[in-house]
Amino acid sequence: MVAVEAVAAAPLPELAFCDGQFLAKCLRMLDTLPRRKDDVVGGELRVRAYELAIGQRPKAAIEFLVTEALRNCRFFPSTSECVEILKRWERCDAAVQEQRQAATASRHERQARFEDAMTRLASGKASQDEIDAMPDYWKRVGETRSLLWRCDCGSYVLRPRRGSLREEARN
Known part of the structure; x- marks a missing residue:
């Protein structure tokens, strides 16, 4: 029983977090959704804003975000919409x-x-x-x-x- 309780109370191993390259790849996947056109500076700022809002998440969470956005969003999701989608993610490894x-x-x-x-x-x-x-x-x-x-x-x-x-x- 002690061993079982130790497993139940043990901290979970950390998941791999997404890096800038992975996030950029995921954002490109979301480009299939309609959004406002950006110029070069606007596009770089948009990517940076998404990095700040959702970049420090596990890769699995970002993959969930992309899947949910592609299934349910009619337009490219804003950073706040992305955060709301990420609130529904549950770790299930x-x-x-x-x-x-x-x-x-x-x-x-x-x-x-x-x-x-x-x-x-x-x-x-x-x-x-x-x-x-x-x-x-x-x-x-x-x-x-x-x-x-x-x-x-x-x-x-x-x-x-x-x-x-x-x-x-x-x-």
Whole structure:
């Protein structure tokens, strides 16, 4: 479980960021969309403006931008439109998938352990050592479910289970 949680919490490896050449190539692909004509100076300024607005992004994000713009834009997108498109991009490489799977496995394992602990408390089979070793949150849940009592010293003890009404009537 510790190894799985370590994978889930580990920082993701950095993606390759686009360089000026890659961005220029992507902008040329967007040239298939209609836009205002530029002179030489205007074209250079436009490329520089796009570099400032979207240049420091991973290559995969820029590729997503180009694909989305070609699919959905009727005109060459402005820098602000490009930024809005990039907000929809989600990283989904193998490292992200592995991290998500590890996080899911960790959550499921924690939930299974929690449910097992609550079952043991409900059946009265949990020892005091088990109770003391439980995370504080689990103890509070056990108290809320009337399975544990909280002592004045702050520790928790198993709440005595009452027998059935018939057993009590016999005694």
